[in-house]
Amino acid sequence: MYIQVKFGLILAFFIVSYKANASASEYIFINIWDEYNQSTKLPQPMGERIFIQPDINIDKPSLTQFVTTNPKFNGIRIDHNNQLMFKFQVRTTPTRVVVNEGRVIFKEALIRSAPSEATSNTQVPLQTLSGTLLSDTLIHKTYKVLFFSDSLCPFQHIPNCEKRIEQNNQLAQQNDRVLTVIKPFYVDKQNALNYQQRFEVKHDIVFDTHNQLFEQYQITELPYWVLLDNEGKTLYRGTNVPR
Template sequence: MYIQVKRLIILGVLLLSYNAQSTTVEYVFINIWDEYTHTTQLPNTKVKRIFIQPDINVDKASVELFIDAYPIYQGLTIDKHNHLMNRFQVRKTPTSVLVENEQVISKMHLTSTAKTTSKPKRSSPLQTLSGKPLLKTRLQQDYQVLFFSDSLCPFQHIPACEKRIAQNNQLAKKRPEIFLTVIKPFYVDEHSAYAYQKRFAVQHDMVFDTYNQLFEYYQINELPYWVVFDTQGKVIYRGAHMPTKDLISL
């Protein structure tokens, strides 16, 4: 009898433990752009863990690329309109929020570690997405229009980017061989450039500006941005507004 009672008590404790665990969830808020350079140290957990990305400068395609590179974040979802961040009053990432029966029982900021991945040297040769070698010193002879853009378009920090990309594509229709779109490398990898090429149906040459070489060389501080050369390779226009057709040999 005593043994049966003891077994029932143990079973009850186990059931209570299971129920408690099944209603406890850990939300881990991260920023994928930070994770590319600083890895979050995730503590061990016995509860369900859900990865959340703030709804800031991100889209589904970017999240999918990130998960492909970092499978540990499988299931990462975008916090639409930052509903959960506001609900749990999360102000920075990475942050862990432990929720039990819909109530926050703990919240803590997680630590990050800088990655020691090797980066290409500044002198690393560039090439277009199709594999054509590029030399900075010859760009002004090989192309007449450089269009500097960002694969994160369309996001809040790049106003009117979709319109300007469409304008550049329209300009390039007659002579695509003299146009080159240069993609900013910050926070992204070359996969994002291919995604941009497909998303905006770019039909001229594109280059992922490894190590920010061309952005520094031409001192680009605004996006999207055009640099136009004459037939002698002299810069005749720089600006964030679409260049007029009379400046280009169309």
């Protein structure tokens, strides 16, 4: 009798779980710019899976290009004005939110895959386009301003980039301790060299081969400035040129 009751409870649990999953929506919030560097481990679905990209430095052509190289994210959509992120109180990516009948029934941060040996930050040391090797210590001793930019400028996902590059060039004329850091996604070192020539950049540029400086300073907007003191501590960070 006890075994029958226990079996009935287990069966009822699976039926309820199946019905919940059948009617649930599972939102996977990711940032495609992070996925290029380190992919997310996707768990077993808990409902109809919907991929969501935060409305930060993104446009439809960028999503289309991303899906072409990462077809598992087919159907990903932009969370315009980040309405779903605010609604479900998602503050970081990647995150999974499962919703059933308008109510959040499950929420968790997802795990990223370990970086492969080919993309490890330790494989190739950073160096400027002129060939000077860089380290954290040398960056802190040599530069006061880090300017994070994109060699695809001008492009839809980097508004006002030409004006800001010009502002940074003017800043570098006043202070020679400026380093431009070029994002590696979609491009190679030659694109950084083209950027240097196109915008007549006279100060040092580093092509951030493995995205390590972008990760270290947690850059999510472009163009973007980070102002450092002599010990490498951040005095200012933002999208407005430091004064």
